[in-house]
Structure formats: structure tokens, C-alpha cells
Amino acid sequence: xxxxxxxxxxxxxxxxxxxxxxxxxxxxxxxxxxxxxxxxxxxxxxxxxxxxxxxxxxxxxxxxxxxxxxxxxxxxxxxxxxxxxxxxxxxxxxxxxxxxxxxxxxxxxxxxxxxxxxxxxxxxxxxxxxxxxxxxxxxxxxxxxxxxxxxxxxxxxxxxxxxxxxxxxxxxxxxxxxxxxxxxxxxxxxxxxxxxxxxxxxxxxxxxxxxxxxxxxxxxxxxxxxxxxxxxxxxxxxxxxxxx
Amino acid sequence: xxxxxxxxxxxxxxxxxxxxxxxxxxxxxxxxxxxxxxxxxxxxxxxxxxxxxxxxxxxxxxxxxxxxxxxxxxxxxxxxxxxxxxxxxxxxxxxxxxxxxxxxxxxxxxxxxxxxxxxxxxxxxxxxxxxxxxxxxxxxxxxxxxxxxxxxxxxxxxxxxxxxxxxxxxxxxxxxxxxxxxxxxxxxxxxxxxxxxxxxxxxxxxxxxxxxxxxxxxxxxxxxxxxxxxxxxxxxxxxxxxxxx
Numbered sequence: 001x002x003x004x005x006x007x008x009x010x011x012x013x014x015x016x017x018x019x020x021x022x023x024x025x026x027x028x029x030x031x032x033x034x035x036x037x038x039x040x041x042x043x044x045x046x047x048x049x050x051x052x053x054x055x056x057x058x059x060x061x062x063x064x065x066x067x068x069x070x071x072x073x074x075x076x077x078x079x080x081x082x083x084x085x086x087x088x089x090x091x092x093x094x095x096x097x098x099x100x101x102x103x104x105x106x107x108x109x110x111x112x113x114x115x116x117x118x119x120x121x122x123x124x125x126x127x128x129x130x131x132x133x134x135x136x137x138x139x140x141x142x143x144x145x146x147x148x149x150x151x152x153x154x155x156x157x158x159x160x161x162x163x164x165x166x167x168x169x170x171x172x173x174x175x176x177x178x179x180x181x182x183x184x185x186x187x188x189x190x191x192x193x194x195x196x197x198x199x200x201x202x203x204x205x206x207x208x209x210x211x212x213x214x215x216x217x218x219x220x221x222x223x224x225x226x227x228x229x230x231x232x233x234x235x236x237x238x239x240x241x242x243x244x
Numbered sequence: 245x246x247x248x249x250x251x252x253x254x255x256x257x258x259x260x261x262x263x264x265x266x267x268x269x270x271x272x273x274x275x276x277x278x279x280x281x282x283x284x285x286x287x288x289x290x291x292x293x294x295x296x297x298x299x300x301x302x303x304x305x306x307x308x309x310x311x312x313x314x315x316x317x318x319x320x321x322x323x324x325x326x327x328x329x330x331x332x333x334x335x336x337x338x339x340x341x342x343x344x345x346x347x348x349x350x351x352x353x354x355x356x357x358x359x360x361x362x363x364x365x366x367x368x369x370x371x372x373x374x375x376x377x378x379x380x381x382x383x384x385x386x387x388x389x390x391x392x393x394x395x396x397x398x399x400x401x402x403x404x405x406x407x408x409x410x411x412x413x414x415x416x417x418x419x420x421x422x423x424x425x426x427x428x429x430x431x432x433x434x435x436x437x438x439x440x441x442x443x444x445x446x447x448x449x450x451x452x453x454x455x456x457x458x459x460x461x462x463x464x465x466x467x468x469x470x471x472x473x474x475x476x477x478x479x480x481x482x483x484x485x486x487x488x489x
Binding site for chain 1: 249324
């Protein structure tokens with residue numbers, strides 16, 4: 001079953017296309033890696049799919065809900081971890097998680113139970129009662145990701161989720177993503193190629209607002225004839241050809 | 245349900261910031277005590293407690309703009325608001341969620357100010373309750389200014405405009421520190437073209453039991469509050485729809 005159907009989606013700022021004619025289908029439960037250099041259009045794509053930015057043209061449906069005509073219905077089934085850490089500074093870690101659980105419709109008891117589970121799964125127990133503003137950048141990042149996961153979204157957008165995390169925290173998050181694979185559809189943007197390689201079922205490579213290539217890691221390597229995935233990425237992210 | 249969860253978060257954010265308590269309650273009380281001390285040592289009736297308490301109460305409310313504006317601006321600049329914009333919260337949830345927690349805070353500010361004034365000699369009677377009710381439109385006015393500022397400015401700009409400029413303008417043009425009639429001319433006209441002096445005069449009238457004098461002044465405050473609230477709601481709603489939160 002298709003979870004995300006994107007059809008000729010474009011976003012133009014004045015004369016420049018941030019995203020141009022993006023068409024793509026993502027299966028339910030798939031982890032889709034979206035790669036590209038800075039300014040390639042990854043974050044704009046996520047913002048349009050999360051109903052935060054209105055497309056200039058084109059459309060997309062998320063589990064049958066149209067981002068243009070049914071944004072409220074879309075927002076019920078998605079969550080995102082923004083590129084920048086996004087936490088409520090004067091709330092404790094636990095309160096931050098309960099806040100998001102409550103906003104997504106959980107009653108007090110359910111929010112509390114989900115928070116307890118999330119604290120355990122994301123290794124947040126030692127900072128559970130600390131205010132978010134006094135946490136280190138790494139802990140804040142971990143909390144920000146937990147806030148995206150706690151609503152148990154059907155579709156999850158992870159915009160550079162492991163930026164600023166140490167190796168152990170990054171591996172813990174990988175483990176969480178792997179557990180969700182098959183149930184939650186995820187779009188993951190990252191600059192860490194090994195992360196995309198390890199987690200993604202398929203990868204799309206964007207450059208200058210266009211989708212240049214799409215496929216599994218092996219398919220992308222094979223298509224370019226490059227010896228490694230990094231070489232394949234460089235070749236695809238810098239060439240001027242159309243999507244493969 | 246979602247509205248109250250969001251409003252509860254905003255209440256916690258505001259009350260857990262010690263600067264908010266210091267400026268919102270502590271600073272106006274210090275000014276009230278200072279002016280009362282001056283009055284006790286001068287031969288003329290310049291800062292009588294029944295005259296300055298309404299002014300100090302309005303002055304205290306002016307900090308609400310700073311509190312609400314800073315909260316919204318920080319949420320915007322930290323991407324927290326982006327996260328919430330992608331959630332099922334509606335625009336009315338946001339606007340009410342940012343506004344509602346400040347109303348009881350405003351009431352508490354006014355109550356504390358009048359209780360302090362009782363110790364300085366203000367008569368305890370039912371007109372004090374009326375004065376607190378008369379202050380509500382002024383509270384809504386300052387909350388709306390904060391909502392507007394937070395929607396269009398970053399946190400540093402909010403700090404400058406709501407923290408420094410607004411609190412000074414509203415204080416100097418309110419007739420709290422000196423009788424506007426003493427300056428007269430364009431200064432008095434400018435002051436009465438704005439809502440702050442009217443808010444003080446309406447509260448003074450309520451406190452004095454001069455009920456017929458309340459409403460000419462209160463209409464000015466209600467009018468300004470309604471217009472700025474509408475502009476703030478439009479600005480915030482536009483921000484929700486814009487490409488850059």
C-alpha cells in the first residue's frame with residue numbers, strides 16, 4: 001500500500017525553484033532517505049508534506065489525505081522532528097513529552113504511560129525531571145526526537161535527526177528507527193551517508209530542487225558504476241541529469 | 245482539551261521564568277512603595293495612594309506584553325512553534341492558548357497591587373473589586389500587543405519594543421507619574437489619544453466610586469483592545485500560513 005503519493009510538487013520563491021516537479025511514491029512502513037547537499041530542497045519538501053509550506057503547484061496525499069484540501073486530517077497522522085531542536089525550555093523532559101502526547105489526543109493517563117515508555121526507550125530516565133533548558137545540546141536533541149515519536153505517528157518526518165548526537169545516542173536512535181520500520185512510514189533527511197545507508201529501504205537524491213535519482217543503495221551504486229555509495233552520491237548530487 | 249493542554253504549558257513557561265515575576269509583580273510594588281515614601285516626605289499631595297495605585301496597576305499590566313510577546317517570539321525562533329504548527333492544534337487553540345493563561349496572571353497582579361496599597365492606607369471597600377474588573381480591558385489590550393509583537397518580531401526586538409519602549413510610553417503617557425494637565429497642550433492631547441491615560445482614569449473613577457466617569461474612558465480602552473486583538477489574530481493566523489514561521 002502507498003503511504004505517500006507526491007505528484008509534480010513544486011515550490012518557487014520568486015524566480016528560484018526550491019523544489020521542482022517532485023513526483024514520488026513511498027510505501028507504507030518504508031524508511032525513505034532523502035539526501036542532497038545544503039539547499040537541495042529536502043527540508044522544503046518535508047515542510048510541504050507536513051502542511052507547513054504551501055506548494056506553488058502540484059499535490060500530495062498522505063494515507064489518502066490531501067495536503068492542500070485536508071491539512072487538519074494530515075496533521076492528525078504525522079509528526080516531525082525539525083532540523084533545529086524544538087523543546088519547551090521551562091518544562092521538564094517528562095512534561096515536554098506529556099505535552100505532545102496530550103496535543104495529539106491522549107488523555108492524562110495515556111499520555112503519562114506513553115511518556116514512561118518513551119523515557120525508557122530513548123534513554124531519558126536520568127534527565128526525566130530536569131528542565132529542558134538546562135540540558136546539553138545532545139540531550140535536547142534526544143528529547144526533541146522523542147517528542148516526534150510519542151504521538152505514534154503513521155508518517156514521521158525526521159529532518160537531520162542525529163545532528164549533534166554522539167555515537168552512542170546516534171546508535172540508540174538508529175535502533176528505535178529500525179524497530180518502527182514496517183509500521184511507521186518515515187522520511188529521513190541526513191548528511192550522514194552511512195546513516196542513510198544503514199536505515200533506508202530506498203534513497204532519493206535531490207539537487208537544486210529536483211529529484212536526481214531514486215533506488216536502493218545497491219541500485220544507486222550500480223546505476224552510477226561508482227565503487228562506493230559516497231562516490232555514487234557525489235556523482236548523482238552534482239550531475240545535471242534528470243531523475244533516473 | 246488540546247487548548248487547555250497548550251494553555252497549561254504556556255502558564256508554566258510564564259510562571260517558571262523568575263524575570264516575569266520580578267518585573268510583573270516585584271517592580272510595580274517597588275515603585276508603589278517608593279512613590280508612597282516620597283509622598284510621606286513632601287508637603288503637597290502629589291502621590292496619594294488612591295491616585296497612584298490605579299496607575300501602578302496599569303503599569304504592572306504593561307509587562308504582560310513583554311511576557312506574551314517573548315514567549316511567542318521564542319517559540320517561533322526556536323522551531324518549537326514549527327513543531328506545533330505541524331500538530332493538530334488549530335489557530336484558535338494557539339491564540340486562546342497564548343492568551344488565556346495571562347488573564348488570571350493579570351488579575352493576580354492587580355489584586356497584589358491593591359493589597360499592597362491597603363497597607364499604605366488605601367480604603368478597603370467594594371470599589372476596589374470594581375477597579376480590578378475595570379482593569380480587565382487594559383489587561384486584554386496589553387496581552388494583544390504582546391500577541392501582535394510576538395507574531396511579527398523576534399525575541400530581541402520584542403524585548404526592546406515591549407520591554408523598554410512600551411512600558412515607558414505607557415507609563416509616561418498614563419498620568420501616573422504626574423498630572424497630564426500640568427504639561428497640557430499637545431502632550432496631553434497625545435496622551436488622551438492613546439488608551440493608557442484612559443485606563444488609569446477609568447480605574448481611578450471606579451476606585452473613587454465615580455461610576456459615571458468610568459465609561460467614557462473605558463470605551464477608549466475597550467476600543468483599542470478590540471482593534472489590536474483583531475490585528476494580532478490576523479497577524480498570527482498569517483504567520484501560521486506563511487512559509488517562514
